[in-house]
Amino acid sequence: MTEHQRGRKRRSIKTNNASSSATVSDVARLAHVSTATVSRALNTPDVVRLEVRERIAAAVEKLGYIPNDSARALRQNQTRLIGVVVPTLSYALYADFFASLQGTLAQDGYFALLTTSDYDLHSEAEHAIKLIRQGAQGLVLVGRLREKRLANFLAASGIPHVSTYVTDPTDNENIIGFDNARAIREAVEHLVSLGHRRIAMLSGVTTKQNDRAIARVNGFRIATQIHQLPSESWIAEAPYTIEGGRLALRAILARGLEPTALVCGSDMLAIGALQECKARGIHVPRDISIVGFDDLEIAAHLDPPLSTVEVPSVEMGKAAGEHIIALCSRAPAPEKTIFETRLVIRKTTAKPRSREIITQRASRRRTPSDLLVFSSS
Amino acid sequence: MTEHQRGRKRRSIKTNNASSSATVSDVARLAHVSTATVSRALNTPDVVRLEVRERIAAAVEKLGYIPNDSARALRQNQTRLIGVVVPTLSYALYADFFASLQGTLAQDGYFALLTTSDYDLHSEAEHAIKLIRQGAQGLVLVGRLREKRLANFLAASGIPHVSTYVTDPTDNENIIGFDNARAIREAVEHLVSLGHRRIAMLSGVTTKQNDRAIARVNGFRIATQIHQLPSESWIAEAPYTIEGGRLALRAILARGLEPTALVCGSDMLAIGALQECKARGIHVPRDISIVGFDDLEIAAHLDPPLSTVEVPSVEMGKAAGEHIIALCSRAPAPEKTIFETRLVIRKTTAKPRSREIITQRASRRRTPSDLLVFSSS
DNA sequence: CGCGCTAATGTAATCCATTACATGTGCGCG
DNA sequence: CGCGCACATGTAATGGATTACATTAGCGCG
Numbered sequence: 084m085t086e087h088q089r090g091r092k093r094r095s096i097k098t099n100n101a102s103s104s105a106t107v108s109d110v111a112r113l114a115h116v117s118t119a120t121v122s123r124a125l126n127t128p129d130v131v132r133l134e135v136r137e138r139i140a141a142a143v144e145k146l147g148y149i150p151n152d153s154a155r156a157l158r159q160n161q162t163r164l165i166g167v168v169v170p171t172l173s174y175a176l177y178a179d180f181f182a183s184l185q186g187t188l189a190q191d192g193y194f195a196l197l198t199t200s201d202y203d204l205h206s207e208a209e210h211a212i213k214l215i216r217q218g219a220q221g222l223v224l225v226g227r228l229r230e231k232r233l234a235n236f237l238a239a240s241g242i243p244h245v246s247t248y249v250t251d252p253t254d255n256e257n258i259i260g261f262d263n264a265r266a267i268r269e270a271v272e273h274l275v276s277l278g279h280r281r282i283a284m285l286s287g288v289t290t291k292q293n294d295r296a297i298a299r300v301n302g303f304r305i306a307t308q309i310h311q312l313p314s315e316s317w318i319a320e321a322p323y324t325i326e327g328g329r330l331a332l333r334a335i336l337a338r339g340l341e342p343t344a345l346v347c348g349s350d351m352l353a354i355g356a357l358q359e360c361k362a363r364g365i366h367v368p369r370d371i372s373i374v375g376f377d378d379l380e381i382a383a384h385l386d387p388p389l390s391t392v393e394v395p396s397v398e399m400g401k402a403a404g405e406h407i408i409a410l411c412s413r414a415p416a417p418e419k420t421i422f423e424t425r426l427v428i429r430k431t432t433a434k435p436r437s438r439e440i441i442t443q444r445a446s447r448r449r450t451p452s453d454l455l456v457f458s459s460s
Numbered sequence: 461m462t463e464h465q466r467g468r469k470r471r472s473i474k475t476n477n478a479s480s481s482a483t484v485s486d487v488a489r490l491a492h493v494s495t496a497t498v499s500r501a502l503n504t505p506d507v508v509r510l511e512v513r514e515r516i517a518a519a520v521e522k523l524g525y526i527p528n529d530s531a532r533a534l535r536q537n538q539t540r541l542i543g544v545v546v547p548t549l550s551y552a553l554y555a556d557f558f559a560s561l562q563g564t565l566a567q568d569g570y571f572a573l574l575t576t577s578d579y580d581l582h583s584e585a586e587h588a589i590k591l592i593r594q595g596a597q598g599l600v601l602v603g604r605l606r607e608k609r610l611a612n613f614l615a616a617s618g619i620p621h622v623s624t625y626v627t628d629p630t631d632n633e634n635i636i637g638f639d640n641a642r643a644i645r646e647a648v649e650h651l652v653s654l655g656h657r658r659i660a661m662l663s664g665v666t667t668k669q670n671d672r673a674i675a676r677v678n679g680f681r682i683a684t685q686i687h688q689l690p691s692e693s694w695i696a697e698a699p700y701t702i703e704g705g706r707l708a709l710r711a712i713l714a715r716g717l718e719p720t721a722l723v724c725g726s727d728m729l730a731i732g733a734l735q736e737c738k739a740r741g742i743h744v745p746r747d748i749s750i751v752g753f754d755d756l757e758i759a760a761h762l763d764p765p766l767s768t769v770e771v772p773s774v775e776m777g778k779a780a781g782e783h784i785i786a787l788c789s790r791a792p793a794p795e796k797t798i799f800e801t802r803l804v805i806r807k808t809t810a811k812p813r814s815r816e817i818i819t820q821r822a823s824r825r826r827t828p829s830d831l832l833v834f835s836s837s
Numbered sequence: 838c839g840c841g842c843t844a845a846t847g848t849a850a851t852c853c854a855t856t857a858c859a860t861g862t863g864c865g866c867g
Numbered sequence: 868c869g870c871g872c873a874c875a876t877g878t879a880a881t882g883g884a885t886t887a888c889a890t891t892a893g894c895g896c897g
Binding site: 104147149150151152153154156157162163164171172173175178179181182185186189194195196197198199210213214215216217218239240325380381384 | 481524526527528529530531533534539540541548549550552555556558559562563566571572573574575576587590591592593594595616617702758761
């Protein structure tokens with residue numbers, strides 16, 4: 084009866100070469116114990132006698148046994164996989180976020196399945212659902228706004244998920260984020276306190292339903308309203324790239340506006356704006372002050388060093404990891420974790436010149452491109 | 461007999477709310493077919509009658525059925541998971557590589573399990589093995605050099621894996637890479653052809669067993685030997701950071717050497733060197749020529765725009781993805797895919813001044829830091 | 838001496854989808 | 868008319884680890 088496994092095809096490999104991966108049964112046979120004991124020796128060693136444990140360990144070693152995780156996952160109904168969808172990895176902000184998240188997950192034996200959506204909600208939904216099908220037990224997403232299909236799916240399935248990089252006072256989703264609107268408001272406050280009244284905003288594209296961008300624009304609207312400044316026509320949208328920043332600033336200037344300060348929805352836009360200013364001979368911060376958003380590593384190395392809003396990507400990654408693990412293991416988790424942003428004031432913000440007039444030299448660029456350079460300090 | 465499922469706890473949820481995830485049995489019951497037919501309807505629809513298929517589709521819809529992938533993976537013995545270990549994601553080079561790899565994997569229904577090693581071979585080994593335990597069917601690694609434990613493990617288990625960013629003529633592993641040594645050699649050739657004879661190399665840390673860094677240094681040794689130039693004392697090692705680049709250049713200068721050109725093991729080192737030059741009033745490229753490595757996006761935006769070696773990260777990501785999929789599905793795969801690098805000559809390389817003497821002003825920096833700035837172009 | 842308890846291990850059910858094999862139906866063709 | 872084949876579907880084995888429950892041995896204590 085103990086030999087009912089006799090006819091198994093794998094028997095021939097009993098000796099050593101684990102080419103076709105050994106199973107608990109193989110280990111059990113070699114160690115002269117039952118599969119149950121093998122399993123226990125591996126998972127709850129303290130309930131197995133030392134001598135037996137060593138025999139099993141030797142067998143495991145000899146066979147090069149690796150537990151089949153699919154089988155374990157099937158039985159225990161938990162895969163230890165977390166799906167992560169970020170807009171892009173090319174933007175250091177999200178790369179750092181993921182690195183932090185992944186490290187946190189690893190501490191508890193979880194793994195991250197990562198995909199990128201390229202800022203496209205439809206793509207995000209597709210990927211998220213595929214990740215679930217693939218066995219992800221939870222999802223970490225960026226932003227709170229989702230395609231209806233995904234929203235329904237998440238609601239119906241009850242799959243644990245967290246939203247990051249945002250906050251939304253009106254709902255009680257699981258959120259790990261910060262207040263985009265308030266951060267922009269603080270940036271505007273700073274500029275106003277320096278004496279600025281003609282403030283433009285360079286925003287990321289909001290029509291793509293990027294709720295971080297939308298929240299930042301709303302922050303701008305609120306701030307301008309408080310200080311009775313104009314807003315709508317002082318907003319320009321562009322993609323989150325250096326070129327986008329240039330285009331956005333050009334659009335503002337082309338409207339005949341003469342801003343003394345720019346609030347940007349991202350450091351990339353700020354870099355583009357900075358470049359455009361240089362190209363036009365507009366001095367920063369004397370002629371125009373600029374505030375960025377994200378505090379990329381490069382921001383501190385620009386000339387002038389960029390004043391910007393510091394975003395706690397690393398902290399969010401950690402918190403998101405802890406939060407989603409808690410949800411997946413049914414441990415208690417806080418409903419929200421909201422981080423503070425910090426306005427880092429460097430050298431691109433200053434008082435406006437009194438009665439300033441910006442000379443808009445429509446200087447044609449001669450050099451092949453507009454370049455980042457090092458100051459000679 | 462057809463009612464042997466009767467006692468199942470899940471029965472009460474038969475109607476709608478799929479809170480506790482439906483199974484094939486649930487779908488089968490609702491559609492009045494067997495589980496086999498459900499499975500077929502989902503996987504090989506053409507063998508199931510249309511009418512039945514629709515009934516099943518309706519049941520799937522109604523129950524919100526999602527196949528349990530652990531079960532499928534167990535049965536079919538394939539998880540569609542690929543483990544990926546890169547040194548870091550903070551370096552755009554690897555972020556882009558991964559993005560490309562992931563996109564390629566997704567096309568064939570594979571998913572990437574991503575971890576970072578922080579350039580530590582031990583960490584790489586740990587992660588790689590954990591990824592396998594977690595169910596990864598293949599591994600994509602950076603570099604060919606591995607900790608012994610991992611090398612043995614891979615050899616013994618026969619798990620499909622590819623090495624990237626390197627090439628090694630002496631073995632026939634599965635490699636998707638490029639010739640680091642040759643790329644550096646070409647950089648040196650370029651400098652020599654411009655008339656340089658005093659060429660220093662700023663290398664990444666080779667003691668960390670970073671075989672990309674090692675290969676690049678070897679390329680430098682070979683090139684200098686060919687042209688009968690000095691080598692060993694003209695090499696400085698430092699971490700792959702801007703600060704590292706500065707330190708390395710300082711070390712070279714502190715040795716009393718007066719290079720007219722620098723070959724750098726990465727763009728980060730080159731950026732640091734550029735910064736240090738500016739800080740010392742050394743003009744680039746008039747006083748010193750600089751060649752970077754990697755061609756990060758920022759390289760073209762520096763001032764002067766950096767001459768550098770273009771590394772085909774995106775192409776490698778794609779090729780690595782296709783290669784590992786081929787290995788995992790036992791399709792034929794080429795043994796190696798070697799890409800060409802390309803020396804992108806921008807503005808940091810020029811002829812050396814005849815009888816040049818570098819004035820080493822040990823200028824104490826006054827400004828708080830050394831900065832990247834935009835040219836006014 | 839024997840009851841009852843604990844510790845250690847074995848037996849077999851279980852997780853869920855896939856699939857080899859069996860069954861049944863209907864049709865074409867000799 | 869009936870054989871044989873194709874098609875559609877059902878039945879039940881299968882994959883590997885975990886774990887509820889059963890069993891056995893050993894020990895303490897009355």
